[in-house]
Amino acid sequence: MARLVESRAIDVLCLQEIKARPDHVPTAALAEMGLVHQALHTMPGYNGVGIFSRLPLEDSTPFDWCDRVDCRHLRTRVAGFTLHCLYIPAGGDIPDPEENPRFRHKLAFFDALTDWFDRTLDPDMPAMVVGDFNVAPLETDVWDHRKMRGVVSHTPVEVAKLGALQASGPWIDAMRRFVPPEEKLFTWWSYRAKDWRLTNRGRRLDHIWVTPALVDRLRGLEVMDDTRDWTPPSDHVPVIVHIDPPTKG
Template sequence: MVTVATWNINSVRLRMPIVQRFLTEQSPDVLCLQEIKCQEDQFPYEAFHALGYEHFAVHGQKGYHGVATVSRVPIREFSRHDWQDNGEARHVGVELPDHQGMIVENVYVPAGGDEPDREINVKFGQKLDFLERMTRWADKVDRPTLIVGDFNIAPLESDVWNHKQLLKVVSHTPIEVESLQRFMDAHGWADIGRQHIPDPQRYYSWWSYRAKDWQANDRGRRLDHMWASPELAKQATGHRVHEDARGWTQPSDHVPLVTEFTL
Protein backbone atom coordinates (compact mmCIF):
# COMPACT_ATOMS: atom_id res chain seq x y z
CA MET A 1 0.00 0.00 0.00
CA VAL A 2 1.18 3.53 -0.78
CA THR A 3 -0.84 6.71 -0.27
CA VAL A 4 -0.27 9.89 -2.25
CA ALA A 5 -1.75 13.29 -1.41
CA THR A 6 -1.89 16.53 -3.36
CA TRP A 7 -2.59 20.01 -2.02
CA ASN A 8 -2.24 23.55 -3.35
CA ILE A 9 -1.11 25.01 -0.05
CA ASN A 10 -0.84 28.69 -1.10
CA SER A 11 2.41 29.35 0.84
CA VAL A 12 3.92 26.42 2.70
CA ARG A 13 5.70 28.54 5.31
CA LEU A 14 2.57 30.52 6.18
CA ARG A 15 0.39 27.40 6.38
CA MET A 16 2.82 24.94 7.92
CA PRO A 17 0.54 24.52 11.00
CA ILE A 18 -2.28 23.06 8.89
CA VAL A 19 0.18 20.97 6.88
CA GLN A 20 1.39 19.52 10.18
CA ARG A 21 -2.20 18.84 11.22
CA PHE A 22 -2.98 17.09 7.95
CA LEU A 23 0.14 14.93 8.06
CA THR A 24 -0.48 14.02 11.71
CA GLU A 25 -4.12 13.08 11.10
CA GLN A 26 -3.83 11.39 7.67
CA SER A 27 -0.19 10.27 7.36
CA PRO A 28 0.05 9.95 3.57
CA ASP A 29 3.28 8.39 2.36
CA VAL A 30 3.83 11.10 -0.25
CA LEU A 31 2.58 14.69 -0.22
CA CYS A 32 2.68 16.84 -3.37
CA LEU A 33 2.38 20.56 -2.69
CA GLN A 34 1.76 23.37 -5.16
CA GLU A 35 2.20 27.11 -4.74
CA ILE A 36 4.81 26.74 -2.03
CA LYS A 37 5.84 30.37 -2.73
CA CYS A 38 9.43 30.07 -1.56
CA GLN A 39 12.89 29.29 -2.83
CA GLU A 40 14.39 25.88 -2.21
CA ASP A 41 16.68 27.04 0.61
CA GLN A 42 13.66 28.59 2.39
CA PHE A 43 11.57 25.44 2.41
CA PRO A 44 10.67 24.25 5.97
CA TYR A 45 12.59 20.97 5.81
CA GLU A 46 13.01 20.68 9.58
CA ALA A 47 9.27 20.83 10.24
CA PHE A 48 8.74 17.92 7.83
CA HIS A 49 11.66 15.97 9.31
CA ALA A 50 10.01 16.24 12.72
CA LEU A 51 6.94 14.49 11.30
CA GLY A 52 8.92 11.67 9.70
CA TYR A 53 9.05 13.08 6.18
CA GLU A 54 12.72 12.91 5.26
CA HIS A 55 12.74 12.76 1.47
CA PHE A 56 12.29 15.85 -0.69
CA ALA A 57 12.09 17.11 -4.25
CA VAL A 58 11.64 20.88 -4.16
CA HIS A 59 11.40 23.15 -7.18
CA GLY A 60 11.07 26.58 -5.68
CA GLN A 61 10.82 30.16 -6.79
CA LYS A 62 10.91 33.45 -4.90
CA GLY A 63 7.46 34.57 -3.82
CA TYR A 64 5.44 32.80 -6.51
CA HIS A 65 4.47 29.36 -7.77
CA GLY A 66 6.78 26.53 -6.74
CA VAL A 67 6.11 22.83 -6.18
CA ALA A 68 7.44 20.33 -3.65
CA THR A 69 7.07 16.62 -3.10
CA VAL A 70 7.83 15.35 0.40
CA SER A 71 7.80 11.72 1.43
CA ARG A 72 8.35 9.33 4.27
CA VAL A 73 9.29 6.59 1.78
CA PRO A 74 12.34 6.90 -0.48
CA ILE A 75 11.90 9.06 -3.57
CA ARG A 76 14.31 10.11 -6.28
CA GLU A 77 13.84 13.27 -8.30
CA PHE A 78 12.98 12.18 -11.81
CA SER A 79 12.24 15.26 -13.88
CA ARG A 80 11.59 19.01 -14.06
CA HIS A 81 9.66 20.22 -17.07
CA ASP A 82 9.28 23.86 -18.03
CA TRP A 83 5.84 23.52 -19.61
CA GLN A 84 5.37 27.25 -19.03
CA ASP A 85 8.46 27.85 -21.23
CA ASN A 86 9.61 30.81 -19.13
CA GLY A 87 11.49 29.29 -16.20
CA GLU A 88 8.64 29.31 -13.69
CA ALA A 89 8.74 26.54 -11.08
CA ARG A 90 5.59 24.59 -11.88
CA HIS A 91 6.63 20.94 -12.04
CA VAL A 92 8.70 18.28 -10.36
CA GLY A 93 8.56 14.55 -10.93
CA VAL A 94 9.80 11.80 -8.59
CA GLU A 95 10.30 8.04 -8.75
CA LEU A 96 9.35 5.71 -5.89
CA PRO A 97 12.08 3.05 -6.25
CA ASP A 98 10.60 0.78 -3.57
CA HIS A 99 7.11 0.85 -5.11
CA GLN A 100 7.56 -0.74 -8.54
CA GLY A 101 9.30 2.37 -9.85
CA MET A 102 6.05 4.35 -9.76
CA ILE A 103 6.42 7.91 -11.05
CA VAL A 104 4.60 10.80 -9.37
CA GLU A 105 4.43 14.02 -11.38
CA ASN A 106 3.52 17.14 -9.39
CA VAL A 107 2.24 20.05 -11.49
CA TYR A 108 0.80 23.52 -11.03
CA VAL A 109 -1.00 24.62 -14.21
CA PRO A 110 -1.29 28.42 -14.66
CA ALA A 111 -4.60 29.96 -13.57
CA GLY A 112 -4.96 31.82 -16.86
CA GLY A 113 -6.06 35.29 -15.78
CA ASP A 114 -9.60 36.63 -16.00
CA GLU A 115 -10.47 36.86 -19.70
CA PRO A 116 -10.83 33.59 -21.65
CA ASP A 117 -9.36 35.09 -24.82
CA ARG A 118 -5.70 34.69 -25.72
CA GLU A 119 -5.82 37.71 -28.03
CA ILE A 120 -6.45 40.10 -25.13
CA ASN A 121 -5.12 38.04 -22.23
CA VAL A 122 -1.56 36.74 -22.49
CA LYS A 123 -1.98 34.59 -19.38
CA PHE A 124 -4.84 32.64 -20.94
CA GLY A 125 -2.72 31.90 -24.00
CA GLN A 126 0.12 30.74 -21.75
CA LYS A 127 -2.25 28.37 -19.98
CA LEU A 128 -3.40 26.79 -23.25
CA ASP A 129 0.20 26.50 -24.46
CA PHE A 130 1.21 24.91 -21.15
CA LEU A 131 -1.48 22.27 -21.63
CA GLU A 132 -0.32 21.65 -25.20
CA ARG A 133 3.26 21.03 -24.01
CA MET A 134 1.98 18.69 -21.31
CA THR A 135 -0.01 16.83 -23.96
CA ARG A 136 3.05 16.32 -26.17
CA TRP A 137 4.91 14.99 -23.13
CA ALA A 138 2.06 12.65 -22.14
CA ASP A 139 2.12 11.01 -25.54
CA LYS A 140 5.58 9.63 -24.69
CA VAL A 141 4.96 8.45 -21.10
CA ASP A 142 6.01 4.80 -20.80
CA ARG A 143 6.14 4.18 -17.04
CA PRO A 144 3.40 3.63 -14.40
CA THR A 145 2.70 7.29 -13.72
CA LEU A 146 0.48 9.35 -11.45
CA ILE A 147 0.13 13.03 -12.33
CA VAL A 148 -1.35 15.21 -9.61
CA GLY A 149 -1.79 18.84 -8.75
CA ASP A 150 -3.70 22.01 -9.34
CA PHE A 151 -4.79 21.78 -12.98
CA ASN A 152 -6.85 24.98 -12.64
CA ILE A 153 -9.60 23.43 -14.78
CA ALA A 154 -12.92 21.97 -13.65
CA PRO A 155 -13.85 19.83 -16.68
CA LEU A 156 -17.26 18.34 -15.85
CA GLU A 157 -20.58 20.06 -15.23
CA SER A 158 -20.70 18.46 -11.78
CA ASP A 159 -17.20 19.84 -11.04
CA VAL A 160 -18.60 23.36 -10.57
CA TRP A 161 -21.39 24.89 -8.52
CA ASN A 162 -23.17 26.25 -11.62
CA HIS A 163 -22.24 25.02 -15.07
CA LYS A 164 -24.19 27.64 -17.07
CA GLN A 165 -22.94 30.59 -15.03
CA LEU A 166 -19.32 29.49 -15.32
CA LEU A 167 -19.15 28.62 -19.03
CA LYS A 168 -17.42 31.93 -19.74
CA VAL A 169 -15.36 31.95 -16.56
CA VAL A 170 -11.70 30.88 -16.80
CA SER A 171 -11.31 27.32 -15.43
CA HIS A 172 -14.56 25.99 -16.95
CA THR A 173 -14.61 27.36 -20.51
CA PRO A 174 -15.09 24.90 -23.38
CA ILE A 175 -11.64 25.61 -24.84
CA GLU A 176 -9.94 24.75 -21.54
CA VAL A 177 -12.03 21.62 -21.08
CA GLU A 178 -11.21 20.53 -24.64
CA SER A 179 -7.50 21.16 -24.05
CA LEU A 180 -7.56 19.08 -20.89
CA GLN A 181 -9.42 16.29 -22.71
CA ARG A 182 -6.68 16.21 -25.34
CA PHE A 183 -4.15 15.81 -22.53
CA MET A 184 -6.19 12.93 -21.09
CA ASP A 185 -6.49 11.25 -24.48
CA ALA A 186 -2.74 11.55 -25.18
CA HIS A 187 -1.97 8.86 -22.61
CA GLY A 188 -5.35 7.44 -21.75
CA TRP A 189 -5.14 8.84 -18.24
CA ALA A 190 -7.73 7.66 -15.72
CA ASP A 191 -9.34 10.36 -13.60
CA ILE A 192 -8.91 8.74 -10.18
CA GLY A 193 -11.23 11.21 -8.47
CA ARG A 194 -14.13 10.42 -10.76
CA GLN A 195 -13.25 6.74 -10.70
CA HIS A 196 -14.16 6.76 -6.99
CA ILE A 197 -16.67 9.65 -6.88
CA PRO A 198 -18.55 9.12 -10.15
CA ASP A 199 -20.07 11.95 -12.15
CA PRO A 200 -22.61 13.50 -11.55
CA GLN A 201 -21.86 13.43 -7.83
CA ARG A 202 -20.76 16.76 -6.37
CA TYR A 203 -16.97 16.97 -6.10
CA TYR A 204 -15.14 20.25 -5.34
CA SER A 205 -11.58 20.97 -4.16
CA TRP A 206 -11.52 24.81 -4.17
CA TRP A 207 -13.67 27.56 -2.71
CA SER A 208 -12.86 31.24 -3.20
CA TYR A 209 -11.61 33.34 -0.31
CA ARG A 210 -14.15 35.97 -1.40
CA ALA A 211 -17.08 34.00 0.02
CA LYS A 212 -17.82 35.02 3.61
CA ASP A 213 -19.16 31.55 4.41
CA TRP A 214 -17.68 29.02 2.01
CA GLN A 215 -19.79 26.17 3.38
CA ALA A 216 -23.11 27.99 3.19
CA ASN A 217 -22.44 29.34 -0.30
CA ASP A 218 -20.71 26.14 -1.46
CA ARG A 219 -19.64 27.75 -4.73
CA GLY A 220 -16.87 25.27 -5.29
CA ARG A 221 -14.93 23.95 -8.25
CA ARG A 222 -12.85 20.81 -8.78
CA LEU A 223 -9.54 22.35 -9.82
CA ASP A 224 -7.28 19.70 -8.28
CA HIS A 225 -6.79 16.30 -9.86
CA MET A 226 -5.08 12.94 -9.55
CA TRP A 227 -4.79 11.07 -12.85
CA ALA A 228 -3.09 7.72 -13.36
CA SER A 229 -1.78 5.80 -16.32
CA PRO A 230 -4.17 2.95 -17.23
CA GLU A 231 -2.48 0.03 -15.46
CA LEU A 232 -1.67 2.05 -12.36
CA ALA A 233 -5.28 3.26 -12.16
CA LYS A 234 -6.41 -0.34 -11.67
CA GLN A 235 -4.36 -0.43 -8.47
CA ALA A 236 -6.05 2.61 -6.93
CA THR A 237 -8.13 1.28 -4.06
CA GLY A 238 -9.38 4.44 -2.38
CA HIS A 239 -9.71 8.19 -2.83
CA ARG A 240 -10.64 10.93 -0.35
CA VAL A 241 -11.36 14.65 -0.49
CA HIS A 242 -10.60 16.43 2.78
CA GLU A 243 -13.14 19.25 2.61
CA ASP A 244 -12.83 19.91 6.33
CA ALA A 245 -9.39 21.44 5.75
CA ARG A 246 -11.03 24.43 4.06
CA GLY A 247 -12.42 25.36 7.46
CA TRP A 248 -9.16 25.09 9.41
CA THR A 249 -7.38 28.13 10.84
CA GLN A 250 -5.83 30.29 8.12
CA PRO A 251 -6.68 27.76 5.39
CA SER A 252 -5.67 27.43 1.79
CA ASP A 253 -8.51 27.97 -0.68
CA HIS A 254 -7.79 24.41 -1.89
CA VAL A 255 -8.19 21.16 0.07
CA PRO A 256 -6.10 17.97 0.01
CA LEU A 257 -6.90 14.92 -2.07
CA VAL A 258 -5.56 11.47 -1.15
CA THR A 259 -5.40 8.28 -3.21
CA GLU A 260 -4.41 4.84 -1.95
CA PHE A 261 -2.70 2.29 -4.18
CA THR A 262 -2.05 -1.40 -3.64
CA LEU A 263 1.07 -2.15 -5.65
Protein backbone atom coordinates in the same frame (compact mmCIF):
# COMPACT_ATOMS: atom_id res chain seq x y z
CA MET B 1 0.67 21.15 7.20
CA ALA B 2 1.77 19.27 10.32
CA ARG B 3 -1.87 18.78 11.26
CA LEU B 4 -2.59 17.31 7.83
CA VAL B 5 0.41 14.96 7.78
CA GLU B 6 -0.16 13.72 11.31
CA SER B 7 -3.92 13.31 10.99
CA ARG B 8 -3.64 11.01 7.98
CA ALA B 9 -0.14 9.46 8.34
CA ILE B 10 0.58 10.59 4.79
CA ASP B 11 3.31 8.67 2.97
CA VAL B 12 3.80 11.04 0.02
CA LEU B 13 2.86 14.72 0.10
CA CYS B 14 2.69 16.78 -3.12
CA LEU B 15 2.48 20.56 -2.85
CA GLN B 16 1.83 23.24 -5.44
CA GLU B 17 2.16 27.04 -5.38
CA ILE B 18 4.87 26.96 -2.72
CA LYS B 19 6.09 30.49 -3.59
CA ALA B 20 9.46 30.25 -1.83
CA ARG B 21 13.17 29.75 -2.40
CA PRO B 22 14.31 26.21 -1.56
CA ASP B 23 16.09 27.45 1.57
CA HIS B 24 12.84 29.03 2.80
CA VAL B 25 10.83 25.80 2.54
CA PRO B 26 10.48 24.08 5.97
CA THR B 27 12.29 20.95 4.82
CA ALA B 28 13.67 20.16 8.28
CA ALA B 29 10.23 20.35 9.87
CA LEU B 30 8.82 18.08 7.19
CA ALA B 31 11.67 15.63 7.76
CA GLU B 32 10.83 15.58 11.47
CA MET B 33 7.30 14.52 10.47
CA GLY B 34 8.85 11.53 8.71
CA LEU B 35 8.89 12.99 5.19
CA VAL B 36 12.65 12.66 4.90
CA HIS B 37 12.84 12.11 1.14
CA GLN B 38 12.29 15.42 -0.64
CA ALA B 39 12.34 17.00 -4.09
CA LEU B 40 11.74 20.68 -4.86
CA HIS B 41 11.34 22.93 -7.88
CA THR B 42 10.64 26.39 -6.48
CA MET B 43 11.22 30.10 -6.97
CA PRO B 44 10.76 33.22 -4.82
CA GLY B 45 7.23 34.61 -4.79
CA TYR B 46 5.65 32.51 -7.54
CA ASN B 47 4.53 28.99 -8.35
CA GLY B 48 6.72 26.16 -7.05
CA VAL B 49 6.10 22.43 -6.57
CA GLY B 50 7.46 19.92 -4.09
CA ILE B 51 7.27 16.22 -3.22
CA PHE B 52 7.92 15.03 0.34
CA SER B 53 7.91 11.34 1.15
CA ARG B 54 8.46 8.68 3.82
CA LEU B 55 9.44 6.40 0.94
CA PRO B 56 12.62 6.80 -1.14
CA LEU B 57 12.45 9.04 -4.19
CA GLU B 58 14.42 8.22 -7.30
CA ASP B 59 15.40 10.24 -10.37
CA SER B 60 13.67 13.44 -9.27
CA THR B 61 13.63 15.80 -12.24
CA PRO B 62 12.24 19.34 -12.67
CA PHE B 63 10.67 20.43 -15.94
CA ASP B 64 9.79 23.83 -17.39
CA TRP B 65 7.59 24.59 -20.38
CA CYS B 66 6.99 27.32 -22.96
CA ASP B 67 10.55 28.69 -22.60
CA ARG B 68 9.87 29.83 -19.02
CA VAL B 69 11.57 28.73 -15.84
CA ASP B 70 8.48 29.00 -13.68
CA CYS B 71 8.72 25.87 -11.53
CA ARG B 72 5.42 24.14 -12.28
CA HIS B 73 6.37 20.50 -12.92
CA LEU B 74 8.37 17.94 -10.94
CA ARG B 75 8.75 14.23 -11.69
CA THR B 76 10.06 11.44 -9.48
CA ARG B 77 9.87 7.68 -8.90
CA VAL B 78 8.28 6.37 -5.70
CA ALA B 79 6.56 3.17 -4.53
CA GLY B 80 6.99 1.50 -7.89
CA PHE B 81 5.50 4.21 -10.11
CA THR B 82 6.39 7.50 -11.76
CA LEU B 83 4.86 10.52 -10.03
CA HIS B 84 4.32 13.96 -11.59
CA CYS B 85 3.50 16.96 -9.37
CA LEU B 86 1.96 19.67 -11.54
CA TYR B 87 0.76 23.25 -11.17
CA ILE B 88 -0.92 24.46 -14.34
CA PRO B 89 -1.23 28.26 -14.82
CA ALA B 90 -4.46 29.80 -13.54
CA GLY B 91 -4.86 31.97 -16.63
CA GLY B 92 -6.04 35.29 -15.21
CA ASP B 93 -9.59 36.58 -15.42
CA ILE B 94 -10.24 37.22 -19.12
CA PRO B 95 -10.81 34.03 -21.18
CA ASP B 96 -9.39 35.49 -24.39
CA PRO B 97 -5.83 34.61 -25.49
CA GLU B 98 -5.62 37.77 -27.61
CA GLU B 99 -6.51 40.12 -24.77
CA ASN B 100 -4.97 38.16 -21.90
CA PRO B 101 -1.34 36.91 -22.11
CA ARG B 102 -1.81 34.82 -18.97
CA PHE B 103 -4.67 32.93 -20.57
CA ARG B 104 -2.64 32.50 -23.76
CA HIS B 105 0.21 31.06 -21.69
CA LYS B 106 -2.17 28.64 -19.99
CA LEU B 107 -3.34 27.25 -23.31
CA ALA B 108 0.24 27.01 -24.61
CA PHE B 109 1.28 25.21 -21.43
CA PHE B 110 -1.42 22.60 -22.03
CA ASP B 111 -0.26 22.15 -25.62
CA ALA B 112 3.40 21.69 -24.65
CA LEU B 113 2.64 19.22 -21.88
CA THR B 114 0.18 17.27 -24.02
CA ASP B 115 2.72 16.92 -26.81
CA TRP B 116 5.41 15.76 -24.37
CA PHE B 117 3.24 13.13 -22.69
CA ASP B 118 2.02 11.96 -26.07
CA ARG B 119 5.62 11.39 -27.17
CA THR B 120 7.15 10.03 -23.97
CA LEU B 121 4.57 8.38 -21.73
CA ASP B 122 4.24 4.59 -21.79
CA PRO B 123 0.66 3.72 -20.70
CA ASP B 124 1.81 0.20 -19.84
CA MET B 125 3.99 1.62 -17.06
CA PRO B 126 2.46 2.72 -13.74
CA ALA B 127 2.35 6.50 -13.44
CA MET B 128 0.38 9.20 -11.66
CA VAL B 129 0.01 12.94 -12.16
CA VAL B 130 -1.40 15.07 -9.35
CA GLY B 131 -1.86 18.74 -8.70
CA ASP B 132 -3.70 21.97 -9.26
CA PHE B 133 -4.75 21.83 -12.90
CA ASN B 134 -6.85 25.02 -12.64
CA VAL B 135 -9.59 23.52 -14.81
CA ALA B 136 -12.91 22.07 -13.68
CA PRO B 137 -13.86 19.94 -16.70
CA LEU B 138 -17.23 18.35 -15.95
CA GLU B 139 -20.56 20.10 -15.46
CA THR B 140 -20.60 18.52 -11.99
CA ASP B 141 -17.13 19.94 -11.24
CA VAL B 142 -18.60 23.44 -10.87
CA TRP B 143 -21.47 24.80 -8.82
CA ASP B 144 -23.36 26.07 -11.87
CA HIS B 145 -22.34 24.96 -15.37
CA ARG B 146 -24.34 27.61 -17.21
CA LYS B 147 -22.99 30.50 -15.18
CA MET B 148 -19.42 29.19 -15.21
CA ARG B 149 -19.03 28.54 -18.95
CA GLY B 150 -17.60 32.02 -19.47
CA VAL B 151 -15.40 31.96 -16.38
CA VAL B 152 -11.72 31.00 -16.56
CA SER B 153 -11.33 27.40 -15.35
CA HIS B 154 -14.52 26.11 -17.00
CA THR B 155 -14.52 27.62 -20.48
CA PRO B 156 -14.96 25.24 -23.43
CA VAL B 157 -11.43 25.83 -24.72
CA GLU B 158 -9.87 24.97 -21.34
CA VAL B 159 -12.03 21.87 -20.98
CA ALA B 160 -10.96 20.78 -24.46
CA LYS B 161 -7.27 21.36 -23.67
CA LEU B 162 -7.56 19.35 -20.46
CA GLY B 163 -9.32 16.59 -22.39
CA ALA B 164 -6.48 16.46 -24.89
CA LEU B 165 -3.96 16.27 -22.05
CA GLN B 166 -5.87 13.42 -20.46
CA ALA B 167 -6.03 11.56 -23.78
CA SER B 168 -2.26 11.88 -24.20
CA GLY B 169 -1.72 9.22 -21.53
CA PRO B 170 -4.24 7.94 -21.71
CA TRP B 171 -4.76 9.18 -18.16
CA ILE B 172 -7.62 7.91 -16.01
CA ASP B 173 -9.39 10.28 -13.61
CA ALA B 174 -8.77 8.53 -10.28
CA MET B 175 -11.17 10.76 -8.36
CA ARG B 176 -14.07 9.87 -10.61
CA ARG B 177 -13.34 6.19 -10.07
CA PHE B 178 -14.75 6.72 -6.58
CA VAL B 179 -17.22 9.58 -7.09
CA PRO B 180 -19.51 9.04 -10.11
CA PRO B 181 -19.34 11.75 -12.79
CA GLU B 182 -22.98 12.66 -12.24
CA GLU B 183 -22.26 13.72 -8.64
CA LYS B 184 -20.95 17.14 -7.62
CA LEU B 185 -17.30 17.12 -6.56
CA PHE B 186 -15.35 20.23 -5.52
CA THR B 187 -11.85 20.88 -4.17
CA TRP B 188 -11.81 24.71 -4.19
CA TRP B 189 -14.02 27.42 -2.71
CA SER B 190 -13.35 31.14 -3.12
CA TYR B 191 -12.27 33.27 -0.17
CA ARG B 192 -14.95 35.75 -1.21
CA ALA B 193 -17.76 33.58 0.15
CA LYS B 194 -18.73 34.60 3.69
CA ASP B 195 -20.17 31.13 4.32
CA TRP B 196 -18.62 28.74 1.83
CA ARG B 197 -20.63 25.75 3.05
CA LEU B 198 -23.95 27.56 2.72
CA THR B 199 -23.33 28.88 -0.79
CA ASN B 200 -21.19 25.87 -1.86
CA ARG B 201 -19.98 27.65 -4.98
CA GLY B 202 -17.09 25.27 -5.50
CA ARG B 203 -14.99 23.97 -8.34
CA ARG B 204 -12.87 20.83 -8.80
CA LEU B 205 -9.53 22.34 -9.78
CA ASP B 206 -7.33 19.66 -8.19
CA HIS B 207 -6.94 16.31 -9.88
CA ILE B 208 -5.30 12.90 -9.62
CA TRP B 209 -4.79 10.91 -12.79
CA VAL B 210 -3.24 7.47 -13.25
CA THR B 211 -2.21 5.34 -16.19
CA PRO B 212 -4.13 2.09 -16.81
CA ALA B 213 -1.20 0.16 -15.31
CA LEU B 214 -1.82 1.79 -11.90
CA VAL B 215 -5.63 1.58 -11.76
CA ASP B 216 -5.76 -1.78 -10.00
CA ARG B 217 -3.74 -0.39 -7.08
CA LEU B 218 -6.31 2.36 -6.32
CA ARG B 219 -8.14 1.66 -3.07
CA GLY B 220 -9.81 4.86 -1.91
CA LEU B 221 -10.24 8.62 -2.11
CA GLU B 222 -10.66 11.38 0.43
CA VAL B 223 -11.44 15.04 -0.30
CA MET B 224 -10.71 16.79 3.02
CA ASP B 225 -13.24 19.60 2.76
CA ASP B 226 -13.22 19.99 6.56
CA THR B 227 -9.80 21.64 6.22
CA ARG B 228 -11.50 24.62 4.56
CA ASP B 229 -12.52 25.57 8.11
CA TRP B 230 -9.02 25.30 9.56
CA THR B 231 -7.21 28.45 10.65
CA PRO B 232 -5.69 29.82 8.55
CA PRO B 233 -7.68 28.28 5.69
CA SER B 234 -6.72 27.59 2.11
CA ASP B 235 -9.15 27.99 -0.76
CA HIS B 236 -7.99 24.54 -1.94
CA VAL B 237 -8.53 21.43 0.19
CA PRO B 238 -6.25 18.36 0.27
CA VAL B 239 -7.11 15.39 -1.91
CA ILE B 240 -5.85 11.98 -0.79
CA VAL B 241 -5.77 8.81 -2.85
CA HIS B 242 -5.04 5.46 -1.23
CA ILE B 243 -3.09 2.94 -3.29
CA ASP B 244 -1.76 -0.54 -2.64
CA PRO B 245 2.01 -1.06 -2.48
CA PRO B 246 3.63 -2.65 -5.52
CA THR B 247 3.39 -6.40 -5.75
CA LYS B 248 6.60 -8.32 -5.25
CA GLY B 249 7.55 -10.86 -7.82
